Amino acid sequence: MSYQVLARKYRPKSFETLVGQEHVVRALTHALEQQRLHHAYLFTGTRGVGKTTLSRILAKSFNCEKGITSTPCGVCDACTAIDAGRFVDYIEMDAASNRGVDEMASLLEQAIYAPSNARFKVYMIDEVHMLTNHAFNAMLKTLEEPPEHVKFILATTDPQKIPVTVLSRCLQFNLKQMPxxxxxxxxxxxxxxxxxxxxxxxxxxxxxxxxxxxxxxxxxxxxxxxxxxxxxxxxxxxxxxGALDQSYLIRLLDALAVNDGKALLEVADEMATRSLSYKAALQDLGTLIHQIAIAQMVPSAVGDDLPEREHVLRLATVFAKEEIQLFYQIAVHGRNELSLAPDEYAGFSMTLLRMLAFRPIEGGALSSLGGGDGGSSGQTFNRASSSPPSAAATPARSSNSPSSAALSVTNVAKAAVAPAMPAAAVAQRAPAAPEVSSKPMSPAMAALAAARAASAASGKNVHGKPAAAAPVAESAAAPMPVAPAPVPALAKPESAASAPLLAEKKASPAPLQTAVERDLRRSPSMPEMEPVGMDDMPPPWDEALFESPQSNVAPSRALEPVPMQVEAPPAVEEMKAPEPVVVDRTLWHGPVVELGWDGNWPDLAASLPLRGVAQQLAQQSELIHCKQEGNQFIFDLRVPLATLLSAGSVDKLCAALSERFSKNIRIETKIGAVELTANAKAIADREVRQKHAEQAIQQDSFVQTLMREFGAVIVTGSVRPV
Incomplete structure (x- = not known):
């Protein structure tokens, strides 16, 4: 006797010997025991998972001499003939080679005849998705209502190509891949x-x-x-x-654990010498990292028969959980990007170097490859000791950023009056970031703060006098923004006598201070700022030179100090919110006796014989009022969009209403929000019918039986009202 391959010799001959498809075996066994036999079955799944085997076992269950059973005997004439492939009433057809409508018509012509020596005539159509559309259409009627002695068993690896009209006529079973x-x-x-x-x-x-x-x-x-x-x-x-030896992958992870970039490249070179597949290596590396992640999270799930079990458990303690997740992501992306690399060696080695470069170490810094003879230190990232960087470690904002100019006036004043700090304290405080006020600052206040900071940095106050030593610490801690350009003053007629005085005023920073103080009085953002009094300014305050804008004295009197007056912010009680706009929602209700109409505008609008824009105008408008003037009836409508009034839609609606009531109708329109329209009523009716349809299908006894016994589910969104 010739040799028989293992796949044929050990093909399962009963449901008990079938491996890996318990969910399908359970459903078919219960159906056979309860004599609930369907006329068409569809088995789907990838190659080699048992579709043809299941069809033969099911055919034996139908035609076994001891009766319809879930445990065929396997020794009767029908069972042995089906196993040998010579049973007359069990027909296996390959749809890949018999895919036309003629072959299907010939098969259906023979289906009407009773079986020769069996209980059922079973047609098994393999790779049914290869049939043409005409062949599918030819078998629809017979597949839906076949003779009582005919059973169809369909098998396919691509159920997406089967028409839904065929799927709805079959019991579908999805066969899983073998674990x-x-x-x-x-x-x-x-x-x-x-x-x-x-x-x-x-x-x-x-x-x-x-x-x-x-x-x-x-x-x-x-x-x-x-x-x-x-x-x-x-x-x-x-x-x-051509599988990869797992020792290469373990050596790679060991080198990665100590940040040894040279050892990583040495392993890659050895793999290149043996012409191993780098794509397969990345695939196996991802599998190994996955096993390490399982060992870290669920140690009991690591199988005892795993060849690399000891190495997996050891590496699970070497790396942190975050590192393993990062390495897995890099390995998966590296495999996908291998075709984009200059060559496979470059793509594989770049993936390894990426794992080394992005591996976190203590303190949140990134490890470096080093000179190739050992790389950087082998300190790993400890999740328990890791914490977000403190505020002191946060780098200070750049002085030219928009937020750096928003220093509060209170902080600047505190820095001006603070006592001098020792040099060691200044150096220790220097890296700290400047405190930024949470309140918004007007442009005038920002300019004033910038002017004070610039004067303090130059060693003089805003009045041109030597500044105290206290602000040095604050200026050293955070550089202040550069002062904006001075606000130009209004042009004034200058006399020859006042020219020297004006020149002296232009040389000092007092005009800038005066312009800023004017802006402070007019600034609309003043209610949100803290009032700045005389005590908040740096000493000596009594020597300040401010120019009063209301001063009408001679130029020699304009140099007298004028106290700054800051207007109090308006009271909160005076700021009243705008009153809401009241919209007139009065609509027409009640019948119109003269027209013989019940007054239901949504039903009337939906029944009018209109098309296009005129139909949309009728269905998306609501009736405000209907009144009679003489022998003319006026329909006052509210329309949501002005575009609905174009293209003569109002005239067409008038003509339809006039024909409907046989009266002279005139329409007046206004634009506004609408609610009671035919369109809104239709949407509400559809929602109610959809809800009733979903409740009916959920409460159906047959559907509940399928869900309970066969694990069926109702696809969300597939229920439609009829």
Missing amino acids: PGHIVGHLENILGQELIEFEQPALRLLAQGAHGSMRDALSLTDQAIAYAAGKVSLDAVQGML
Whole structure:
């Protein structure tokens, strides 16, 4: 007898031996036990997950000689014939090669005849999504109401290409991909029956290479048996699959733990020497980092059969949780960007260097690669000891930023009268950021603060006198913004006698101070500022030179000091909020006897035979009043948009109303917000009908049975009222 491959030899022949599809087995078993047989079944899933196997088991359950059962005997003529593929009434059709309407018509013509020696005639259509649209349309009627002796079983790997008209006629079961643990257990059972030696890590590697397909796993196992001459070993499987030795990845993470950039590049060079795939290396690195993250968060979830279990648990204690999450993200993005790199070596090594460069260390700084012989220190980021940077460590704002000019006048005055600080204290306080007032500052106050700061920095006060030593500490702690240009004064006629005096005034900073004080009196933002009195200004105050704008004295008298008067902010009680605008919402209610109309404008507007803009005008307007003047009736309408009154829409609405009532109708319009319209009423009615439809489908007994027994769910938004 010729050799039979493992995938065919060990194909499951009953629901009990099927692996990894418990949810489907449970639903089909209950349906068979309760004799709730559907006429069409649809199995979806990737290749090698058991679609054809399930269809054969289901066909045996239908036609077993002991009756319809969930446990076919497997020894009767029907069961053995179905397993051998020679049962007359079980027809398997490949839709990829029989996809036309003629093949489907021929199949449906034979479906009307009773089965030869079976209870049901079962049609299994594989890769049904390959059928043409005409073929789908040809089978719709038979698929919806087939003869009692016909059962359809459809299988596909791409259910998105199947029309919804076909999906709605079938019971759909989604087959999941096989977990690696299920594949490893199944391979152990098969190799034990075949008396073939194996290594557990080799089976896990085969399960990973199968990517969820049991048939692929068995095919790879056949190949591994032939490759290793009868023994499935880890080295043989790695050589056959071209898999990466995990020791390279562990060495990479060990070098990353001590910030050794030279060791990282050495491992990358060794991989290049052996021509290993860098894309596969990044994929396996992401898997290894994922296992380390599981070991950190849920240590009990790490399997005992994991080959690298000891290294995974050790690395989980070396790295912080934040670092592992960062490394995983870098590895995933590095694999996606590998095709964009100049070459695979550059992309792989750049990903490793990125992990090294962005690895956080103690204090929140970033580690550096160093000179290649050891990199930087090996201090790692400790989550328990990490904290947000304090305010003292925050860098000071630039002096030319907008917020740096908003220093409060109170802080400047305190700095002016503060006692002198020792040099050590000044140096110690220098890095601190300047205190910024939370209140907004008017341009005039900002200019005044800038002028005082500039004068203090130059060693003189705003009056040209030597300044005290106290403001030095404040100026050293935070540089003040540069003073803006002086406000130009109004032009005045100058006489020859007053020219020297005016020149002396222009040379001093007093005109700037005077202009600023004028702005302070007019500034609208003064109610939000703290009043500045005579005591707040730096001494000596009695020598200040202010020019009074109301002064009419001679120029020699204009140099007398004038006390600054600051107007008090207005009382809060005087600032009244604007009264709300009252909108007239009076609408028409009641019948119009002369027109024989009940007065319901939304229903009337919806029933008028209008189209286009005129229809929108009728349905989006509301009736304010309806009155009669002589033999003419006036409809006063409120319209939300002026554009609805264009294109002769008012005349068309008038004509429709005149034809409706056989009276002379005139329409008057005004623009405003509307509420009681035909459009609003239609939206409200639709919402009510939608709510009733959703409640009806939720309370339906058949739908509740499907949800309870088969795990069905109602797709949100799919319910529509009829």
